[in-house]
Amino acid sequence: MTRLFHKHYHPAGTAPGTLRELSMEQAALHGPATFSLACRDAGRWGEVCEIGPESIPESGPDKPLCWLHVQGMPTAEELERLGDRVGLHPLAQEDILNGGQRPKVERFDASLVVILGIPEVDAEGGLHLYQLSLFMGSNIVVSVIAENLDPFIEVRRRLKERGGRALGEPDDLLYGLLDAGVDHAFPVLDGVGERIEELEMEILNRPDSSTLERLHGLKRELIMLRRYLWPTREVINQLLRDHNDLFTPDTRLWMRDVYDHTVQVMDLVESYRDMTASLLDIYLSSMSNRLNESMRTLTIIATIFMPLTFIVGVYGMNFAHPTSPFAMPELGWYWGYPMVWGLMIAVAIGMVVWFKRKHWF
Amino acid sequence: MTRLFHKHYHPAGTAPGTLRELSMEQAALHGPATFSLACRDAGRWGEVCEIGPESIPESGPDKPLCWLHVQGMPTAEELERLGDRVGLHPLAQEDILNGGQRPKVERFDASLVVILGIPEVDAEGGLHLYQLSLFMGSNIVVSVIAENLDPFIEVRRRLKERGGRALGEPDDLLYGLLDAGVDHAFPVLDGVGERIEELEMEILNRPDSSTLERLHGLKRELIMLRRYLWPTREVINQLLRDHNDLFTPDTRLWMRDVYDHTVQVMDLVESYRDMTASLLDIYLSSMSNRLNESMRTLTIIATIFMPLTFIVGVYGMNFAHPTSPFAMPELGWYWGYPMVWGLMIAVAIGMVVWFKRKHWF
């Protein structure tokens, strides 16, 4: 659970914009950064090729449009060089390096930094949130994401094929990356939906103690998902509302589609939360049901056998008096034993009839 | 449950506006598309007749007003042809083809795409949501809905009879279809209301384990209904607020009526949710009640018979000493046995009185 909530923060009071080296542990989580670059030349995109941090090109209005993708977490030094080349504000550098940021959009003059959370399922089915940082500067778009997650496979394919939308402007490219990032949540949420269905089958049929633990795990993941995905909607909304001078009317139209998707994602998360709450209710109710069932079985057994055991106990008493007519003379009667059985059968039948009347079985 | 939450989506990063063929499974669900067309000529509506996809007419300001109704899901190819003829934006085509969209309204210049969710109950009583897509272009209104649901029977009857409102303008026709689509929810919700009442009777009288399962199913359906119906209200509101240049003042007046109906639908769904929450509370309380009842029965029986069984056990002990006055001499007394019965009856009566005092029965 630790990773879900922990955040990489400075000691309070540190000057903001200070870049701090990642701790060992964090560095291992994000992996070293790999830089890949694609540039658009003469109306078509060149190859996506890996470059070293020293080859990051400078951007500017007279440079060709480039897409710099950083896979893994750059070191503070790499990030500073990147910032110098493409004009990334120190505060934005800090946000990228710290990770675990709330989704947000920040504007610095004509450049835009968008930070999103991308959910991903690892090999063991655990849900993780990775930070996707997007920067749109002058003829440059930079994307930074943790090592083991690549939401941009389709985007690269489209660059190569030049299919679909042309992606010929920075805002267009930014839109393409945002769209890919947001839509990455759908298969993850589908997986969550399937886990809910499995849990539902299990709870309605044969819940065991691990069911509860998994239901709790699901709830916790949904609390986290909600916390990170909720502001995403506002981020896209802000892009549409406050920064629409940076987007062409055409791109704004496509951005509305991204906004719809973020709303759909939130709707799904909310529905899932409702579903898990309902499942917990069902679990508790079925527990209560089973307790009732045990209790009734016990009560029926005890109510039938306790009086019978008392009766046979009576005739196990050793009262004896040569002449007293009160010293259990029936012990010596010819029909004594069958009479006692008759009594016991009558008691048992009486009890059963009584339970039947009360609809206990 | 799967179908309620699953959605037909592209791999993240696919260029938007790409039309993808439906999977086999989905195609079976929606069925092949049937196109039917009605046109208005010289102030009156012609027959509604089935046409092939190749006969879709082109629309335009100088063409007669037509209503093209598509029952079932068109293929990507058919949809593209339709789009070409009537001016349907690729993003809207994508929304229609993908299905499972959140209700929304999109405007492309003077044309309007409205997407709604229509609830319907199938033969086994299961609740499904079908997407109704409405398009209002230049003298054309297109409606697309899944195969096995037809909310427009009354509308067709009115076209034939020319009764009620004249439906002589696109906005008027769009209103008519919206009204029919929204009102389709009322009988479905009535059915849900009846199921709630049945469950209520059952829970108050004789709940069994299937009750819980059905209550849960109802809750899940209401979660889904709410998720799809909630935005409907906003959709109609947007039509009234943002796009009222496309509607005549007269139609706007009638649209307010549709808005009222969407509010009523949401009120009903919210009330039903409150009711099911209350029913679950009642179910849990009555379970708790029955557990108490079992428990008391058991306690009363045990508390009465355990001391008695102990007493008869005492006199079943085999102590014997020829001369000791402490070796249970009462076993040999003349009145010994009746005395023990007297003791036991006294104990039993004492217990019963004690329980009576504590109002246990």
Next chain:
Amino acid sequence: MTRLFHKHYHPAGTAPGTLRELSMEQAALHGPATFSLACRDAGRWGEVCEIGPESIPESGPDKPLCWLHVQGMPTAEELERLGDRVGLHPLAQEDILNGGQRPKVERFDASLVVILGIPEVDAEGGLHLYQLSLFMGSNIVVSVIAENLDPFIEVRRRLKERGGRALGEPDDLLYGLLDAGVDHAFPVLDGVGERIEELEMEILNRPDSSTLERLHGLKRELIMLRRYLWPTREVINQLLRDHNDLFTPDTRLWMRDVYDHTVQVMDLVESYRDMTASLLDIYLSSMSNRLNESMRTLTIIATIFMPLTFIVGVYGMNFAHPTSPFAMPELGWYWGYPMVWGLMIAVAIGMVVWFKRKHWF
């Protein structure tokens, strides 16, 4: 429960404004309509007298101010005639006839239709909501309400006495009727408050299974009340905000008072909902308490008597060997029997001390 949620609706797609005859069942519920009319002449109100539907006067700016009160549900035909005479829009006619409408205010030019829900308790204590429809036209005010509810007794008295406010203008009269309609909720809510108090006493003292059922009934009624009364507040607010050109400044001042009352009504309903939720918690807690009490009694009894029964069982065994010193020789000892009693009393006291230590009784 049926009546609370069922609504009288058209088949989806019916042309709006179509008046449909009431079903038999509904007609019985509302009863036939009785028309009564009072007109103001020379600054004073005439008698309130019953008229036939054919005598409904036409209204107009040069006619005297009239109040037409319809008790019971008019037939579609009567309603159409009424509409013709006083200028009631077909959509408003439909709203009146259908009943079960959400409270709302509709404006048609200079005329206003206000629809409210009036709660009323019937002879058996059941809560019903009746629709009060008010229409203010040109020098005419029409009120329509179901047969067996008359919230206007006081208003008629004031007309007769000319006491209090003069009611000399349509807006003034409309205010008077609205005020009477809204205030009708107070005694009904007082009755609900008393039922909550009774239930509270019962739950804290001696709950039985019918308590739960009544608590549930109360919750359901509050869900319904809330659904209908909540929009009332908005209705009065709209009158004050959007249509204040139809009211004199003086009447607006008095309308603020009505608004305050609707807010008070909603506050009460919300408080009652909180109270019933709290009562259910208390009920469940006291059930849990009683279960604990039973359980402890049982545990104490069983824990004391089971070891004792075991001990007496031991000495009921038939081991016997002429010479073995292990064959329960204590059975033959002089002090054997008292010793066993000593042991048993020690065990019992030990258990009681242990329970005392654990504060079990």
Next chain:
Amino acid sequence: MTRLFHKHYHPAGTAPGTLRELSMEQAALHGPATFSLACRDAGRWGEVCEIGPESIPESGPDKPLCWLHVQGMPTAEELERLGDRVGLHPLAQEDILNGGQRPKVERFDASLVVILGIPEVDAEGGLHLYQLSLFMGSNIVVSVIAENLDPFIEVRRRLKERGGRALGEPDDLLYGLLDAGVDHAFPVLDGVGERIEELEMEILNRPDSSTLERLHGLKRELIMLRRYLWPTREVINQLLRDHNDLFTPDTRLWMRDVYDHTVQVMDLVESYRDMTASLLDIYLSSMSNRLNESMRTLTIIATIFMPLTFIVGVYGMNFAHPTSPFAMPELGWYWGYPMVWGLMIAVAIGMVVWFKRKHWF
């Protein structure tokens, strides 16, 4: 409970502004009115002296500033005279007389009526809400409050000492009274906080059945407090926002402080509500805990002694056959009895080990 929710209302339809005599019961609650008057002359306040209702001075712009304080509920007649002298609107008179009003502010031209709810704890610890009505007219401020509550002791002291703020203008005096009224809630809420702490200690240590009842009482009081205190915040806000022409800039600054206090009061009430909800959860959990404890004790005892009792029962059977080797020959063995004890001890130890393994004790 009755008094918390009951309200003194007119029959629905009564002309508004009608003053009705208080019922006997209410009159007893509020007590007869005592009028006390203080006037400011030549820049200083005179004595506060009791006057009869006939000596109420007329107010006006050329009169000295007076503070008329009414302790207890005036009769309709007294109120009418008061209204005539100081210019109190009939609607405001009605609000004062009826009591139980929602906090609100009403403006009539240049005069202002503010109605607040003041919580007070009576001698037995019961919480009551009293209505404080404040009227600011032309050079007059009138305060009306129920008999047995005096929140203005400090204000009177300041008048006498002329200490602190000068209170030389009506708005200044009104502020002083509002501030005293709002701050009166703090010690009351502190008392509630202490009761919550006591309940918390009790629930965590030794809850009994009265605990639940008191927790419920607390919840009910908080529901009521919230209902009356919530609008107070809005009232002060309205004074600051809508009527700031009646206040000097200086007084507005001080009023912001009163607003902060109302927000703090609401924060406290909300926190208390959260706390009581949490306490109920704890109560239920600890009940569940104790039930578990009882259940385990019972199960352990039963599981150990039932098999033992069965074994001793076996050897209490009277099987005997002179020659059969199957007729319980161990009864006659030399080591028979010790062997049975060995068996029983083994069974008991086995059970204890099994429970230990399952961590049951």
Next chain:
Amino acid sequence: MTRLFHKHYHPAGTAPGTLRELSMEQAALHGPATFSLACRDAGRWGEVCEIGPESIPESGPDKPLCWLHVQGMPTAEELERLGDRVGLHPLAQEDILNGGQRPKVERFDASLVVILGIPEVDAEGGLHLYQLSLFMGSNIVVSVIAENLDPFIEVRRRLKERGGRALGEPDDLLYGLLDAGVDHAFPVLDGVGERIEELEMEILNRPDSSTLERLHGLKRELIMLRRYLWPTREVINQLLRDHNDLFTPDTRLWMRDVYDHTVQVMDLVESYRDMTASLLDIYLSSMSNRLNESMRTLTIIATIFMPLTFIVGVYGMNFAHPTSPFAMPELGWYWGYPMVWGLMIAVAIGMVVWFKRKHWF
């Protein structure tokens, strides 16, 4: 718990702005005040040195920028002197002295008072909230905080090193202190997160009665945290929105970062509240689970041994009749005893099979 909710308030009606001496108890809590001063001279910061209250410098536009930090609670007298020297409004003095204020920002002309709540964990792990009061006047910034909490260590270090941001203007310095104050919450919340994780492990593995108590303690702390931290967000927002004339554009940019942090803090607190609610559900469910387990064990044991004990009781009865064939002749049969064992084993196996069928173990 007392300290969390208690507040230091005046008797209601006291003139506002009255400074009252702290009670003994409070003085002990806050400790005596220590004043330390740092001034900026010729573009660089001088030493931070402790001064006596009599050496507080006067501030003004022509004075050097100073930072006066007050650790501990000044006496009323000291505060008044401070107010005189730096221009602190009496209302603000009152807010500082009273403590326990809701976070807020107050503006008096060109000076600004910001009040925040700073959470801190004491040595025993208890959570406390301390009030941080910040005042920005003319070339002076004053900070007041309780004795045993110092969030400004890093700020002092930066002053010394002149590293990071220059802090050369009052708004810049105020920002630095606000940032340090807000960020102080992160490690505290991390500690809370760790406690939640520990509780989660405990509840899922081996809950005991202290678990519940600690979970409750956590909930209470989160209720308090939320109450004080929630308004912090609004405070920073107000600074950005209403008082941005006091900040340079550059500082406003950095303030947006502080705002983001307050939003993150609230997100964390809300997630923690959701988590603790979920944990309580899990706790209750696992209690219910264990109860079921006990109940089943008991039911199985009782259901198997009660019939057996009854059977052996039957053969312990003393029926005997020399000639009757009904007087338990099997007691004397050669195979009698093994037959009874056969019967008992059959009953036991039957029960076990029945339980297996019902999946009870």
